[in-house]
Amino acid sequence: MVEPLIRFCDVGKTYARTADPVLEGVDLDVAPGELVAIIGPSGCGKSTLLNLLAGLTDVTVGSIELSRDDLRSAYVFQNPRLLPWRSVRRNVEFSLEQVGVTGKDARCQAEAALDLVHLTGHGDKFPHQLSGGMQQRAALARGLALRPGLLLLDEPFGALDALTRSYLQEELLGIVAALGTTTLLVTHDIDEALLLADRVVVMSSRPARIRRVFDVPFKGTRTQDELLAHPQFAPLRHEVRALLRPEVLTADPSIAAPVRV
Amino acid sequence: MATDVATPAPTRTAHGPRRRRRRWVRPVRVVGAAVVVYLAWALLAPQYPGYILPAPVDVWGSFLEAFGRGVWTAEVLATLEHLVTAFGIVILVGLPLGILIGRSAIAEDLSRVVLVFLQTVPTIVLIALALVVSGANDGSVVGVAVAGALTYFLLNVIQGTRAIDPDLVDMARAYRASESAIMRSVVLPAVVPFFLAGARITLGVVWQICLFAEYLMGTDGVGFQVSTAIKLLDTKAVFMWGLSVVALTLLLEYGVIRPVERRLTRHVKKD
Numbered sequence: 001m002v003e004p005l006i007r008f009c010d011v012g013k014t015y016a017r018t019a020d021p022v023l024e025g026v027d028l029d030v031a032p033g034e035l036v037a038i039i040g041p042s043g044c045g046k047s048t049l050l051n052l053l054a055g056l057t058d059v060t061v062g063s064i065e066l067s068r069d070d071l072r073s074a075y076v077f078q079n080p081r082l083l084p085w086r087s088v089r090r091n092v093e094f095s096l097e098q099v100g101v102t103g104k105d106a107r108c109q110a111e112a113a114l115d116l117v118h119l120t121g122h123g124d125k126f127p128h129q130l131s132g133g134m135q136q137r138a139a140l141a142r143g144l145a146l147r148p149g150l151l152l153l154d155e156p157f158g159a160l161d162a163l164t165r166s167y168l169q170e171e172l173l174g175i176v177a178a179l180g181t182t183t184l185l186v187t188h189d190i191d192e193a194l195l196l197a198d199r200v201v202v203m204s205s206r207p208a209r210i211r212r213v214f215d216v217p218f219k220g221t222r223t224q225d226e227l228l229a230h231p232q233f234a235p236l237r238h239e240v241r242a243l244l245r246p247e248v249l250t251a252d253p254s255i256a257a258p259v260r261v
Numbered sequence: 262m263a264t265d266v267a268t269p270a271p272t273r274t275a276h277g278p279r280r281r282r283r284r285w286v287r288p289v290r291v292v293g294a295a296v297v298v299y300l301a302w303a304l305l306a307p308q309y310p311g312y313i314l315p316a317p318v319d320v321w322g323s324f325l326e327a328f329g330r331g332v333w334t335a336e337v338l339a340t341l342e343h344l345v346t347a348f349g350i351v352i353l354v355g356l357p358l359g360i361l362i363g364r365s366a367i368a369e370d371l372s373r374v375v376l377v378f379l380q381t382v383p384t385i386v387l388i389a390l391a392l393v394v395s396g397a398n399d400g401s402v403v404g405v406a407v408a409g410a411l412t413y414f415l416l417n418v419i420q421g422t423r424a425i426d427p428d429l430v431d432m433a434r435a436y437r438a439s440e441s442a443i444m445r446s447v448v449l450p451a452v453v454p455f456f457l458a459g460a461r462i463t464l465g466v467v468w469q470i471c472l473f474a475e476y477l478m479g480t481d482g483v484g485f486q487v488s489t490a491i492k493l494l495d496t497k498a499v500f501m502w503g504l505s506v507v508a509l510t511l512l513l514e515y516g517v518i519r520p521v522e523r524r525l526t527r528h529v530k531k532d
Contacts, residue, residue, distance in 0.1 A: 054435040075435035081428050085450045085528040094446065098436045126528045142436075152435070 003067055004029035005150070005182050006053065010062035012207075013048050021060070022048050024207040035176060035183040037193035039244065040203030040211075041251035046186040048208075050075065050152045053184065071182075072099055073150040074143030078158060080135035082127040088138050089114065089123030095146045113145035114138070116171060118164075133160045140168070144175060151176065151183040157192065166224050169196060190240050194218070195227050202243050205251035211243055315497035323501040332486075337505065339481035343399060343471045344464075347406035351463055354407075355414040356456065360448060362415070363422025380412040384470055388477050397478040406470040414463040421455025422448065453525050461518060468510065 011026040022045035030036050038046050051057045052064055054075050074095060082091045092110035096102070101109065114123055117137040119130075127135055136159045143151060157165045173196060176183050187193050193200045200214040217232055227233055299317070306316040315323075327333040362368045387408050391401040425448060433443045475484025483502050490498035 051431075056431050056434055073435075073437070075432070077428070077432065079428065081432040083429060083447065083450065085453070087528075094433075095436045097446075098433075098438045098442060128528075146436075 002031050005032040005034075005067055005071075006030040006184075007065040007067075008049075008062070009065070011049075011052065011059050011064060012061040013045070013052065013057070014060045015057075021207040023052075024209050026062070026208070026210055028201065028210065028213075030182060030184065032182055033180045034198050035173075035185065035196055036199050036201060037185045037187055037197035038201045038203060039187055039190065039193050039240070040208060041205045041244070041248040042188065044203050044205050044247075044251060045208035046203060047078070047154050050154055050184060050186060053150075054152055068149070071149035072146050073152065074146045074148035075152040076140050076143045076154065076156040078155045080127070080132075080139040082135055082138060082142075084127055086126075087123060088119065088125050088127065088130065091127065091138060092123075092142045092145050095142045099146065109145050110141070113141040116144060116175070117141045117168065133164060136160060137164075137168070140172075147179055148181055149179075151181045153183065153185045155187055156185075158188070165192075170223055172196070190237055190244070191224075191227075194233065194237060194240070195224060200240060202240060203247075205247045211247065214240060312494045312496045315500055319497045320500045320504065323495075323497045324505070327498070327501065333505070336481065336483050336486050337509065339399075340471060340475065340483040341509070343402045343406065343475070343482060344467055347403045347410065347467045347471065348464060350403070350407045351410050351414050351467065352460065355411055355418055355459070355463075356452075359415045359418025360422050360444075360452065363419040364448075369419075376412055376415065379408055384409050384473060385477075388474050391474075392478065397480055399480060401478060402471055402474040402480055402482070405474045406467045409470045410463050410466040413466050414459040417455045417459025417462070418452060421452040421459075424455070425451045454529075457518075457522050457525065464513065464518070465510075468506065472506070 006029070008026050008028040011023060012021055013023040014021040026049065028036075038049060040046050048057070052059055054073065082088070083094065086094070089107065089110045092113050093102075093106040096106040096109055111120075111123060114120060117140050119134060119137055119141060122130060122134065122138075127138065130138065136156065140156055143153075157168060160168065169192065175181070185193070185196060194216055195218075197216050200216060202211045202214070203209065204211045214236065216236070218227060218230055302314075303317050306314050308314075311319060324333065327336075358372075362372055384405065387405045388401075391405050395401050395404070429447050429451070430443060433447050438446065471482070472484035472487070474480075475482035476488045477484075479485050479488070483506060487499055487502050490496075490502065
């Protein structure tokens with residue numbers, strides 16, 4: 001196996017204000033160019049894993065090693081996090097400015113990224129003039145404009161309608177493959193994980209540990225229609241669901257409680 | 262303490278877009294009310310002696326006379342110099358200091374005593390102290406105005422710094438933005454509405470303190486002219502200087518503050 005790009009070694013995280021750990025004993029190697037989906041019950045600490053990698057917070061125990069430090073990394077959050085005082089294009093340029101791309105170059109690359117997420121012609125608007133889904137696409141454009149070597153995605157498609165989502169998922173796969181981007185995708189959506197990922201990591205409820213890592217055998221089958229038609233798809237989906245179900249119930253027992261009508 | 266902090270940039274008028282009147286209705290009402298006040302003044306003035314309520318025409322005459330002698334321009338410029346210097350110092354000192362205090366608990370604790378003192382000490386005491394320390398001069402007027410107005414501005418900037426969305430700062434960090442880039446691209450723009458609200462309050466306070474200090478210290482400026490005029494029972498001159506300040510304030514509001522505000526808050530949602 002090639003040398004991993006990212007190596008999580010027994011990573012644990014406990015936030016200072018709460019006593020209980022969020023993450024515990026996470027061991028995971030991610031190869032260069034690999035797309036790893038992380039799936040688990042809500043609030044289990046999946047996002048924390050990305051925050052650790054982005055340097056927004058530090059590990060409590062264990063270590064995270066990156067074999068290259070010259071990687072451009074992009075982070076697309078669950079919410080758009082656009083700067084409200086900048087136009088959409090200038091928001092996309094924000095990521096480019098941080099790596100020294102400015103002026104006309106930044107403008108061109110930002111426009112190209114906006115085309116990619118189908119926001120052509122919206123560059124001069126301010127974020128509040130866009131719908132929530134469009135804002136999220138602008139946030140995605142901000143990440144992709146960087147042509148990142150490492151892409152962190154925290155449920156980036158959650159706020160989008162089904163059609164836009166499946167379009168952008170397919171676009172993303174093309175971009176990531178073309179750039180050789182190593183990608184970590186946090187998601188709730190089993191289908192999304194199976195469609196996009198090379199491997200799917202299933203996390204337990206809090207404290208989050210890795211329950212199991214699935215290899216996804218659909219190499220090259222990267223449209224939704226092809227995926228649904230694949231003979232191995234339904235059994236694999238069933239298996240992941242079966243593993244996830246008790247974790248979701250542990251995370252939030254009220255889901256299993258009978259509902260009175 | 263919080264009462265001095267203005268709410269930033271209201272995005273719609275009090276009545277909202279519920280009923281759309283014709284565009285000229287509101288300006289006409291405003292001008293109409295001004296005409297009524299003026300007529301009341303003009304009609305009441307003949308009932309009183311000129312040293313109590315001078316007639317509009319006498320006040321206008323007082324202006325022409327002062328303007329003709331060059332006094333008006335000289336004194337107004339003297340006051341504007343105090344005003345602009347004090348205002349500039351408050352902004353230049355207050356902005357970095359406010360951001361520092363807003364972001365650092367250490368700076369907040371260390372500055373608290375001084376801030377509470379500056380906020381609560383009467384202006385008259387500041388004037389008395391300035392007279393003792395450096396005498397009646399332009400520097401004293403400016404110093405008193407800065408000391409008296411600084412907290413109004415500072416509290417707004419501190420509030421603005423604390424209101425910064427931590428999600429945006431995290432976003433910038435995730436894209437490896439340097440501390441100076443975060444300051445430039447995230448912190449300063451987020452503080453802008455609070456900066457504007459603070460600057461507006463500060464300008465009003467600096468006006469008041471400058472005139473007050475000039476009056477009591479006897480330095481050049483409109484304040485001293487008012488004190489001289491009232492000693493001579495030249496009430497029409499007092500009215501004239503008062504209206505001059507009103508006119509200058511409106512000029513600053515519409516000529517400087519509003520255009521700057523429009524330029525800096527283009528992104529704010531309207532309607």
